[in-house]
Amino acid sequence: MKILAIADEESRSLWDYFTKDKVEGVDLILSCGDLDPGYLEFLVTMTNCPLLYVNGNHDRKYLQNPPEGCICIENRVYDYKGLRVLGLGGSMRYRPDAPFMYTESEMTSRISKVNREIILRNGFDILVSHAPAKGYGDMEDLPHQGFECFNQLLNKYHPAYMIHGHVHKTYLPGSFEREIRHPSGTRIINAFQSCMLEIGRDEYPAVGKTGSFLYDFVMTLKQKRGPKY
Template identity: 65%
Template sequence: MKILVLADEEEKKYWDYYKPGALKDYNLIISCGDLNRRYLEFIVTMASCPVLYVRGNHDKTYRKEPPEGCICIEDKVYDYKGLRILGLGGSNRYIPGAPEQYTNQEMENRIHKVNREIVLRNGFDILVTHSPAKGYGDMDDLPHIGFDSFNALLEKWKPGYMFYGHVHSTYSHGKFEREMMHPSGTKLINAFGSYEFEIGEDEYPAVGQTGSFLYDLVMTLKDKKRKT
C-alpha cells in the first residue's frame, strides 16, 4: 500500500504547480495537520483514494468548516482495508483555552476514551498525530514539547509507525529528524511538507485477522458484503 503523508506546509507540486496524475499512484493520503483546508479539498478531488486528517494547533476553523470530502480520524481507530489507524491531533497547550491545544493529562483522557476502540481491534498499526512524542522529535519550547502520553501509548501497543508534524525543518534549529526509532519499536516519521511511504501487506493484519473475535467477525462480514 502506497501512502502519502502531509503536514504543516503546502507542497507546491500538489497545489500551485500540480501536474495531472501526480497523485494517481497513492492508495491513501494522510494529513497530520496545520494545512489549508482548501489544499486538502484540492488533493482529495485530484486523488483517487481517501484523504484522512487530524487537526493541528492552527486548524481552528476545521470544526466549523472541515475539509470537504476528507475523513476526520480524531479520537478514533479508522480501518482502511485492514490497516488500523489511530488519530490524535493537536499540540501541547501554550495558550489557555485555545482550541486544538491540550495538556498531557487532557491527551491522556482522550486516549482513555478511545481505548475501547483500540482493545476491540486488538491494537492499531499507525498512530497519526500532529505533535511528536515527548523526547522524540520534539523541541524544548512549550508549544513544541511533545506528549509523554504518546510514549506510554506506543510502549503499550507497539504500532509499526507513528506519523506526526508540528516540528518544521525550517525552524527546528537542527532538531528536525525525518525518521527515528522509538524504544517501543515504532518507526517515527515527521511528515513536514510531504513524505512518501509504502507499507507491505505483511506489516498489518489481513481483513478479519486481527485476533479480536468480534471485530474480525464484523469486518469479515462487511468484506464479504462489499465483494458481492
C-alpha cells in the same frame, strides 16, 4: 500500500504545480494538521483516494469549514482495508482558549477514552498525530514539546508507524530528522510538507485477521458486502 503523508505547510509541488504523476499509485492520504482545508479538498479530488486527517493547533478554521470529502479520525481508530489508523491531533496547551491544545493529562484522558476501540481492534498500526512524542522529534519550548503519553501508547501497543507534524524542518536547521526509531520499534515519521511511505502487506493484518474475534467477524461481513472507505 502507498501512503502520502502531509503536514504543516502546503507543498507547492502538490498544489501550485500539481501533475498526476506525483501521486500515481497513492492508496491513502494522511494529514497531520495545520493545512488549508482547500488543500485537502484538492488532494482528495485529484487522487480519488481517502484522506484521513487530524487537527493541528492552528486549525480553528476546521470548526466552521471542515475539508469536504475528507474523513476526520480524531479520537477513533479508522480501518482502511485492514490498516488500523488511530487519530489524536492537537498540540501541547500553551494558550487557554485554543480548541486543539491539550495538557498532558488531557491528552492522557483522550487516549483512555479511545482505549476501548483500540482493544476491540487488538491494537492499531499507525498513530496519526499533530504533535510528536516527548523526546522524539520535539523541541524544548512548551508549544513544541511532545506528549509523554504517546510514548506510553507506543510502548504498550507497538504500532508499526507514528506519523506527526508540528515541528517544521525550518525550526531545526541542520538537525531535522524525517524518521526516528522509537524504542518500541515504531518508526516515527515527521510528515512536514509531504512524504511518501510504502507500507508492506506484512506490516498490518489482513481484513478479519486482527485476532479479535468480534471485530474480525464484523469486518469480514462488511468486506463481503462490498468495498467502502
